[in-house]
Amino acid sequence: MSKYEIVFLILHYQVLEETLRCVNSIKRKIDTKKYHIVLVDNASPNNSGKTLDSMFKDDKDITVLLNEENLGFSGGNNVGFHYAKYQLGCDFICMMNNDTEIIQNDFFSVIKKEYEKSHFAVLGPEIHLKDGTVCKYPKQILKLNEIDDDRKRVEKLLIKNKLFIESIHLFLYKYIGKLIHWKKIRHHFREEIIPDPRMENVRLHGCCMIFSPIYINKFDGLDNRTHFYGEEDILFVQLIRNHMKSVYDPSLKIFHCEEAATGAAMGKDYKKRRFIYEKHLETLDMLEKMYREDLDSLKGYI
Numbered sequence: 001m002s003k004y005e006i007v008f009l010i011l012h013y014q015v016l017e018e019t020l021r022c023v024n025s026i027k028r029k030i031d032t033k034k035y036h037i038v039l040v041d042n043a044s045p046n047n048s049g050k051t052l053d054s055m056f057k058d059d060k061d062i063t064v065l066l067n068e069e070n071l072g073f074s075g076g077n078n079v080g081f082h083y084a085k086y087q088l089g090c091d092f093i094c095m096m097n098n099d100t101e102i103i104q105n106d107f108f109s110v111i112k113k114e115y116e117k118s119h120f121a122v123l124g125p126e127i128h129l130k131d132g133t134v135c136k137y138p139k140q141i142l143k144l145n146e147i148d149d150d151r152k153r154v155e156k157l158l159i160k161n162k163l164f165i166e167s168i169h170l171f172l173y174k175y176i177g178k179l180i181h182w183k184k185i186r187h188h189f190r191e192e193i194i195p196d197p198r199m200e201n202v203r204l205h206g207c208c209m210i211f212s213p214i215y216i217n218k219f220d221g222l223d224n225r226t227h228f229y230g231e232e233d234i235l236f237v238q239l240i241r242n243h244m245k246s247v248y249d250p251s252l253k254i255f256h257c258e259e260a261a262t263g264a265a266m267g268k269d270y271k272k273r274r275f276i277y278e279k280h281l282e283t284l285d286m287l288e289k290m291y292r293e294d295l296d297s298l299k300g301y302i
Contacts, residue, residue, distance in 0.1 A: 124204030
C-alpha cells in the first residue's frame with residue numbers, strides 16, 4: 001500500500017500569491033488525510049522558490065524542490081513526478097498549475113469513484129474561469145492535415161514579432177479595449193456555453209491532470225522533448241499508442257485563474273513571445289513526426 005493516496009504536484013514560477021492560494025485550497029478542501037504537496041520551483045529569478053522553502057520547511061504535508069535551471073513545463077513537472085513516485089510513494093499524482101485551485105469538498109472521492117469505474121490512466125476536470133464561464137478547450141488533438149495551417153499561423157506571428165508589428169497590435173488591443181470597455185459589454189454578444197459531458201479518450205487540458213497507478217507504474221512523467229506547448233497533444237498520442245485511457249469528468253472541478261502562470265513566463269517582452277513561437281513550431285514538427293511513426297494506432301484521431 002502506498003504511503004499517500006494522492007500527491008499534488010505544483011510547478012511554481014515567480015507568482016508567489018497564486019501558488020499560496022493553490023496550496024491553501026488543497027489544505028482546505030482535500031478529503032483525505034493521506035495526501036502530500038510537492039512544490040517545484042522552476043528556477044524563479046525573483047527567489048520566490050527560496051521563500052516557499054523557508055515558509056514550508058516545518059510543514060509535514062509539503063515538500064519544496066528547487067530546480068537550478070528553468071526546465072520548462074514538462075521538465076520541471078517531471079522533477080516533482082519522479083520525487084512523488086520514487087521518494088514518497090503514492091496512488092495518484094495530481095499535476096496542477098500554480099494558478100489553479102480546488103473548489104469542491106469531495107475532490108479525491110470523485111477521483112477514486114472515476115478510477116473504479118473506468119480505470120483511467122489520466123483524468124481531467126471541468127475548468128472554471130474567473131469570468132464565471134467553463135473553459136472550452138479542444139478535446140481532440142490537431143489533425144495531421146491541420147498541422148501545416150497551424151505552422152503557417154505561428155510563422156506569421158513570428159514574423160510580426162520580429163517586425164514589431166505584434167507589439168503594436170497588443171498595445172492597441174489592450175488600451176483601445178479598455179477605452180471602449182469591451183470586457184464589460186462582450187458578455188451581451190457571447191453565446192451560451194453548454195458544458196461538455198463526461199468523455200473518454202480525449203485530449204485533456206494541461207492545467208490539471210490526475211495520473212493513476214496505471215500511468216505512474218509505466219512512466220516517470222511527461223514526454224520531456226517539449227518546453228511550453230504541445231504537452232497535451234503529445235500525452236494523448238502517448239496514451240493511444242500504449243492503449244491507455246484518458247477521461248474528462250465534469251463532476252471533478254477546479255478553478256483556473258488562467259493567465260497568471262503564462263503571464264509570468266511570457267511577461268511583456270517580445271523576445272519571450274518569440275521564444276514561445278519558436279518552441280511551438282518545434283513542437284509541431286515533433287507532433288507530425290510522432291503521427292507518421294504510427295499512423296495505424298492513431299487512425300480515427302488524426
